[in-house]
Amino acid sequence: MILSKEHELMRKNFRNFAETEFTTEIQEQLDREGGFNWDIWKKIAKYGFAGTKIPVEYGGQGGDYLAYALMNEEFARVCPVLAIYANTPNSLGGGPLLQCGNKEQLEKYLTPAAKGEKHIVFALTEPGAGSDPGSMITRATADGDYYVLNGRKCFISGAPIADYAIVYARTNPELKGAKGISMFIVDMHLDGVSCGKPEPKMGINGYPTSDIVFENVRVHKSDLLGPLDKGYAVAMKTLDGGRLGVAAQSLGIAQGALEEAIAYAKERKQFGKPISYNQGVSFMLADMATEIEAARNLIYSAAQAKDMDAKDASTQCSMAKYYASEMANRVCAKAIQIHGGYGFIKDYKVERLYRDARVMTLYEGTSQVQQIVISRSLLK
Amino acid sequence: MRIYVCVKQVPDTSGKVAVNANGTLDRASMATITNPDDLAAVEAALKLKDETGAQVTVVSMGPPPAEGMLRECIAMGADDAVLISGREFGGSDTFATSQIIAGGLSNLGVGPEDIIFCGRQAIDGDTAQVGPQIAEKLNIPQVTYAAEIHKNGNTLTVKRLLEDGYMTVEVSTPCLITCVKELNQPRYMTVKGILECYKKPFTVLDYEALKDEPLIDPTTIGLKGSPTNIFRSFTPPQKGAGKMLQGSNEEMVKELAESLAKKHVI
Numbered sequence A: 001m002i003l004s005k006e007h008e009l010m011r012k013n014f015r016n017f018a019e020t021e022f023t024t025e026i027q028e029q030l031d032r033e034g035g036f037n038w039d040i041w042k043k044i045a046k047y048g049f050a051g052t053k054i055p056v057e058y059g060g061q062g063g064d065y066l067a068y069a070l071m072n073e074e075f076a077r078v079c080p081v082l083a084i085y086a087n088t089p090n091s092l093g094g095g096p097l098l099q100c101g102n103k104e105q106l107e108k109y110l111t112p113a114a115k116g117e118k119h120i121v122f123a124l125t126e127p128g129a130g131s132d133p134g135s136m137i138t139r140a141t142a143d144g145d146y147y148v149l150n151g152r153k154c155f156i157s158g159a160p161i162a163d164y165a166i167v168y169a170r171t172n173p174e175l176k177g178a179k180g181i182s183m184f185i186v187d188m189h190l191d192g193v194s195c196g197k198p199e200p201k202m203g204i205n206g207y208p209t210s211d212i213v214f215e216n217v218r219v220h221k222s223d224l225l226g227p228l229d230k231g232y233a234v235a236m237k238t239l240d241g242g243r244l245g246v247a248a249q250s251l252g253i254a255q256g257a258l259e260e261a262i263a264y265a266k267e268r269k270q271f272g273k274p275i276s277y278n279q280g281v282s283f284m285l286a287d288m289a290t291e292i293e294a295a296r297n298l299i300y301s302a303a304q305a306k307d308m309d310a311k312d313a314s315t316q317c318s319m320a321k322y323y324a325s326e327m328a329n330r331v332c333a334k335a336i337q338i339h340g341g342y343g344f345i346k347d348y349k350v351e352r353l354y355r356d357a358r359v360m361t362l363y364e365g366t367s368q369v370q371q372i373v374i375s376r377s378l379l380k
Numbered sequence B: 001m002r003i004y005v006c007v008k009q010v011p012d013t014s015g016k017v018a019v020n021a022n023g024t025l026d027r028a029s030m031a032t033i034t035n036p037d038d039l040a041a042v043e044a045a046l047k048l049k050d051e052t053g054a055q056v057t058v059v060s061m062g063p064p065p066a067e068g069m070l071r072e073c074i075a076m077g078a079d080d081a082v083l084i085s086g087r088e089f090g091g092s093d094t095f096a097t098s099q100i101i102a103g104g105l106s107n108l109g110v111g112p113e114d115i116i117f118c119g120r121q122a123i124d125g126d127t128a129q130v131g132p133q134i135a136e137k138l139n140i141p142q143v144t145y146a147a148e149i150h151k152n153g154n155t156l157t158v159k160r161l162l163e164d165g166y167m168t169v170e171v172s173t174p175c176l177i178t179c180v181k182e183l184n185q186p187r188y189m190t191v192k193g194i195l196e197c198y199k200k201p202f203t204v205l206d207y208e209a210l211k212d213e214p215l216i217d218p219t220t221i222g223l224k225g226s227p228t229n230i231f232r233s234f235t236p237p238q239k240g241a242g243k244m245l246q247g248s249n250e251e252m253v254k255e256l257a258e259s260l261a262k263k264h265v266i
């Protein structure tokens, strides 16, 4: 796809920022120690990247889905975990607010998230409800001006550093499955809210993931987000956008791995010549580049479909996430293969990219869930 | 208060340098960047804008593609841009270049509170002449090699970087200051800035627009108006293969010192 002048300039700027600020030291430290890098977060916030896709009137930058995809791609090309920093407020955190927040809620919660002053995370998954969130058991019971929340969410990205969480809970136990679920904005400092310890993960270390536990948490009814009993549909629509972000992260990871593989293949000599002189190696590079370009076009066109609110945008986002995440795993595996034994050693960046790529086919809907979404739209 | 920043689009010398068969730079095939010192000048202006609300105008003389670079400066926070462009201006040396830019600036109007920022030097021409010559032609004071700038009322306190130290200079407006890279870390663009940068005011000044300026005269601009002419340009010869020194430590040190002295390295 040929980008507009503005989008080209955005790509250049995202790349420049990532290459300059996401230093190898920071990346390696985050991978080694986990935690969260507040200095980088402040820089991301300062330039408005936390609000790339959020309207200017709510403190954002007013960019579109294509801008958002370019940011995820270019950031993840240098460091996938730092792409997630900028991604969360733009997608899962800000998405539900943008879709159905009232004026007070938008000003109170979305604006500080867009400016990077507060962290909002998305809490849908439960130990017993992953691919099937409709089976959730977290309960919210009305009590005067409040709802009382009880339950446990798991695998919540950013929970340990969050100020607020968008929490899904069953408000009507009579209704089953997707019906009877509502959305709440929960202040993480309320009595009864606690986080589990950060999960030790295979990759994307440096953005903590944990459980959130709710024990008789009293949430004021002004923090009910959107219509009562109808929160599930909003979750699904928000995930469309988030899936596009994950697709773009996968694309960036694959692009980064390809560049590492090309540089290594040109430099490493065996049998008296660079290994890139062997078709066994150079054809692998050709396949990687071709798959990456296919994913790129799929993602950009899904982004445009979202921007135009096209009917099939949701299916396109699923296709983009499904293809790009699986593609990134194939590309990273090949990048390791081209590095030989060195690719298995942590001193080489492809080792980390390979681990970071793995989660892309899992979170925000597994590849199988994407196949369900895609095939349903074909067969309806 | 208005701040003018003179920015030049230069070939990216960190990449591959392409040379034509006749020895001149193949500018068309090389990627272009904003001259690094000039980005420091833009940042210095934007910082003053943050502090005082001044209007920041970026100015460049060059061919039409320089527009992209000027738009990037707007996306960083500049208010508007002026491109001085015309066939008549081509082939200018530093005398003619500064003549044209000074003409452009007086056409735009340099008021008593205004400041002009330049980079110390452009990485392609490398003369460091244009800034000081603009100041001379506009008859305003200049401070070169600025590594720190503070504004207090109508005066600026500037730390001038010298080879073996620095000097603090106080200067009143209007004035021209040339900036070194060490002055600051230029800010990035923002998404909002990028979305707005093609909608902001952009003026092109061609020969027709400037011909009545006293500083602009066919005899002082372009190739004809240039007192100097590039007579020949060539690629410096490649260094030969390394040479191993032999002998006792003392002999080798002596030989090394002699050959370095011969090459004016020491």
Ligand SMILES: Cc1cc2nc3c(=O)[nH]c(=O)nc-3n(C[C@H](O)[C@H](O)[C@H](O)COP(=O)(O)OP(=O)(O)OC[C@H]3O[C@@H](n4cnc5c(N)ncnc54)[C@H](O)[C@@H]3O)c2cc1C
Binding pocket: A121, A122, A123, A124, A125, A127, A129, A130, A131, A132, A154, A155, A156, A157, A158, A201, A209, A359, A362, A363, A364, A365, A366, A367, A368, A369
């Ligand atoms: C690092 C990380 C961060 C996360 N961040 C968040 C977050 O911020 N917020 C949040 O709410 N959640 C988050 N999650 C949760 C994530 O979305 C879920 O892990 C994911 O949806 C899968 O759910 P599950 O792990 O329970 O797997 P399960 O649903 O138990 O699936 C197990 C396997 O069965 C397959 N499967 C399940 N159902 C079907 C079916 N019908 N047909 C075919 N195959 C099927 C799945 O594809 C998968 O292969 C995160 C997860 C991780 C690992």
Ligand SMILES: Cc1cc2nc3c(=O)[nH]c(=O)nc-3n(C[C@H](O)[C@H](O)[C@H](O)COP(=O)(O)OP(=O)(O)OC[C@H]3O[C@@H](n4cnc5c(N)ncnc54)[C@H](O)[C@@H]3O)c2cc1C
Binding pocket: B006, B007, B008, B035, B037, B038, B059, B060, B061, B062, B090, B091, B092, B093, B094, B095, B097, B098, B101, B117, B118, B119, B120, B121, B122, B123, B124, B125, B126, B127, B128, B129, B130, B131, B223, B226, B228, B229, B230
């Ligand atoms: C087509 C062409 C023909 C040329 N012919 C000759 C020639 O015949 N004889 C000769 O001596 N030189 C010639 N030059 C080189 C020319 O003199 C210099 O490029 C020019 O004068 C600027 O000098 P510099 O690059 O050394 O800038 P410097 O003096 O090193 O630049 C200092 C600062 O001045 C400002 N500045 C400089 N140039 C510009 C600009 N164009 N727009 C805005 N700000 C600017 C910037 O802030 C910059 O950081 C030619 C150049 C071109 C492109």
